[in-house]
Amino acid sequence: MKWPEPKWALAVRLMAIALFATVGAAIFLSSRQQPGVLRRRSAETKHAPLSAHVLSVSEHIRHLQVQGGRPLFLLTAARDEVYDDGHHELSDVSVTLYAADASERARITARRAVYYQTSGLVIFATDVRAWTREGLRFRTEELRYDQATEVLHTERPVTFEHASGWGESQGIEVHLPRDRRNRVVLHAVRFAVAPNASGPSELWSVRAAAATFESVTLTFRLAGDVVLAREVDELRADRLDGVLDREHRIRQITAGGNVRLRSRAEHTAVEIASESLTLSFTERQDVSRAIARGSVVARFRDRAEEQELRGPRLDVILASSHGALVPHFARAEGGRVSLMIRDGSRDRRVVERQVEADRLEAFFRTGTRALQRLRASGNVRVEIPPTPSAKTAERTTIWAQEAELMFDGEEDRVTTGRASGDVRVEVEPMEASAARSRRMTMSATLFIEFDPKTHGIARLLQSGKFRYMEGDRRAESERAIYEADSGWIRLRGGAPTVWDARGRTRAEEVDVNPREERSVARGRVVTTVLPREAMARTLPFAERDAPIFIAADRLEVDHRARRARYTGAVRAWQQDTYLAAEELELDEADRTLLARGRVRSFLFRAPRAEGALTEAVPIFVSAARLIYREAERKIVYEGEVSLQRGAQRLLAESLTAFVRPDAAEIERALAERKVVLTDPERRAYAERATYDAAGERIVLEGSPARLEDDRQGVRQQGARLTFLDRGDTVLVEGSEGARRVKTVRTIPRGKQ
Structure with missing residues (x-):
């Protein structure tokens, strides 16, 4: 219901509307060129005193502002008071703003509102509610709207809601341009995002x-x-x-x-x-x-x-x-990227494994945070520390171009791993007292098995031109297997070979244990001992500048004790001298050698007689056992000893030969127990025989010593028999000790 209005008031209102439109347009253009005008203008009018002179009062007003045939806004109010300074005071007011397509873009309602016609500013107060076409609804106690900038603004607390959520803030700015580029600015905001698809627990x-x-x-x-x-x-x-x-x-x-x-x-x-x-x-x-x-x-x-x-x-x-x-x-x-895997089970200390690479890809077990697979590429580095329950503390570092680790998601542990491309494994002992140095192995590929209890390395399998380095020790093969529990590295394929500064060993299979400092070779074992090394002096060969070769079926080496044991068809040789047996033991520390089982040797010669044109006569010896002591240059043969020098043969239970230090020649020898000396058609028996190479003399002693000469039909015996002049002269002595000659006989060779 409207009250009667005088004609002059209607004229004033029309003029006010025209002025409002003109000033509004000017302020709009100015605000686009001068940002921040809204805040300045608000500050200017916030405390501006209102005129007490009311020009008119209207009730239940409804005003639709149209421009170019299109609506701009719709204003409704229960009461409108117009003052002589041009501002309006409205109650129960509602303002609807329209977009260029005549659709609603915002609506504001309030219990009260003040409209400054000259500046185009509207101040809504008391239970202010606003709505935008994007579905934003908010409430506050004061809200300002600037027609020029088309901005809603307040610094008062605001509560708001949307189809996708709700919240609160300390102030709000809503930019409502007619081109639909609405923008909302909130301060000190707290809100919840709750789309329709979500339940209460998913806010x-x-x-x-x-x-x-x-x-x-x-x-x-x-x-x-x-x-x-x-x-x-x-x-x-x-x-x-x-x-x-x-x-x-x-x-x-x-x-x-x-x-x-x-x-x-x-x-x-x-x-x-x-x-x-x-x-x-x-x-x-x-x-x-x-x-x-x-x-x-x-x-x-x-x-x-x-x-x-x-x-x-x-x-x-x-x-x-x-x-x-x-x-x-x-x-x-x-x-450069890295992954640190920390394992802190209840019964173990925290163990950290680290992976570095240019690229890492981690796959997790479905529905859990447990790793299932890890793939690394580009300069990969995998570091595996020692585990508390491991027998020895060793830090293992693996380098490769590609690597992959597999995990048991249920047990939270790594199970296996693979690596390829220039694989390098470095193992560093962690004990402060460890005498061992860092070792390194290289290959084309690597397969890793992890211990399910300790989570440490259980087994490594390296394939493709395997190489091993530790100190001056080296090894190579086609592939190798490392067993962490025992410490053995087993070389297989491609004629496994190990070597150091002292020599080289090749076999069908070679096992190396750096932890225990032991190694084992099996199948067609061949060792080359370099000259002038300690082991070369342990062997009874004379040449100092020539290598020594040892072949056998099996070799066991204790590097810490500096002992080596060859078994199975053992044969050691240097140039034309040799030693063969079923078993050969070398003690480098004591510089001794022990050979057992069907010992056969050619280690020395009988020296050539002075002025003789013939070469020195080789001496071949066989026995059940041989002991050599380098310090004494003494070779001891034991058990069914047989010595062969040309046509002459010596049998005994024990033979001790002393050889020259600078040549493979015998100096003297001692045969004991059941001594038998034979040459064609002549035999001598004794309990003891000594040989002096310098005098070409052999002395047989026994109880008695006897000689049987089939050529002369002579049988002689005495306490001592002495063979002189290369055996052509025999001196027979009694037991009185006065060297009384019982029989002296010259036996020309070749006569009957």
Whole structure:
């Protein structure tokens, strides 16, 4: 119902409307050129005194402002008081703003409102409610609207809601241009994001110092101590930019500055820290993917195990399980990246295994944070520390171009691993008292088995041109197997060979134990002992500048005790001298040699007679056992000894030969027990025989010593028989000790 209005009042109103439109247009253009005019203008009019002179009062007014045939706004109020300074005071007011297509773009209602006609400013007060076409609804106690800038603004507390959430803030700015590029700015904001697809437990709560929303681009920005949280998930950052879908659900956000993402549940957690972090969301508003950049540190914890990823860039595919984030796949790249795996079970200390590479890819067991597979590429480095329960403390470092580790997700432990491309394994003893040095092995590929109890290395299999280095010790083969429990490295294929400064050994199979400093070779064993080395002096060969060769079926070496044992068809030789037996033991420390079992040797010659034209006569000796002591240059043969020198043969139970230190020639010898000396058609028997190479004299002693000469038909005996002149003269002596000659006979050779 309207009250009668005088004609002069109607004229004044028409003039006011025209003036309002003109001034409004001018202020609009000015505000586009001078940002911030709204705040300045508000400050100017905030405390401006109102005139007490009322020009007119109207009730139940309804005014539709039209321009170019299109509506601009619709004003309704229960009462309108017009004052002589041009402002209006309205009650129970409602203002509807229209877009260029005549659709509603916003509506504001309030118990009271003041409209400054000259500036185009409307101040709504008391139970102010506003609505925008994007579905934003908010309430406050004061709200200002500037027609020129088309901005709604207040610094009072605001509560707001949307189909996708609700919240509160300290102030709001709503930019309502007619081109639909609406923008909302909130301060000290707290709100919850709850799209229709989500249940109460899936709400995201947001807190920030400031928030901005763009309606056309469906983007928003949060700044200042930003916190985004849901149940056990929380994201913190200095700023955050996001994109919404058409249902106003979060599609993607990018956080920057001191970014921290955490998702924690019982005994499990996901944490990511970086300079920036981009998160993608599902329709249910679950985080599906995280891309972190800049000094990234990511931790995935599952029961007793934790993985820590570091690098310039990290891409993680995530899923939600029981309300918490769980990783499905993670890729770190963009430079040098690393993964630290910490194992802290109840019955063990924390054990850390580290993987470094140019690129890391981690695959997790579905629905858990437990690693299932880890793939590394580009200058890979895997470090495996000693485990507390291991027999020896060794730190193992593996280098390769590609590597892969497999995990048992249920047991939270690594099971197997593979590596390829210039594989190098370095093992460093950790004991302070360890005398062993660092060892290194190289190959084309590597397979690793881990111990299910200790989580340490149980077995290594290296294939493709395997090489081993430790100190001056080297080895090579086609492949090798390392057994951590026993410490053995087993070389197979490609004629396994080991060597050091003293010599070289080749065999069909070679086993090396650096921990116990032992080695074993089997099958066609051939050792080359270099001249002038300690082991060369242990062998009874004379040449100091020629190598010595030893062949056998098997070789066992104790490097710590400096002992070697050859078994099975053993044969040692240097040039034309040799020693053969079933077993040969060398003690380098004591410089002794022991040969057993069918010993056969040609180690020395009888010296050539002075002025003789013939070569020195070789001496061949066989026995059951041989002992050589380098310090004494003494060779002892024991058990069924047989010595052959040309046509002359000596049998005894024991023979001790002393050889010259500079030549393979015998100086003297002693035969004992059951001595038999034979040459064609002549035999001598004694209990003891001595040989003097310088005098070419053989002395036989016994009880009695006897001689049988078939050529002369003579049988002679005495306490001592002495063969002179290379055996052509025999001196027979009695037992009185006066050297009384019982028989002296010259036996020319060749006569009957």
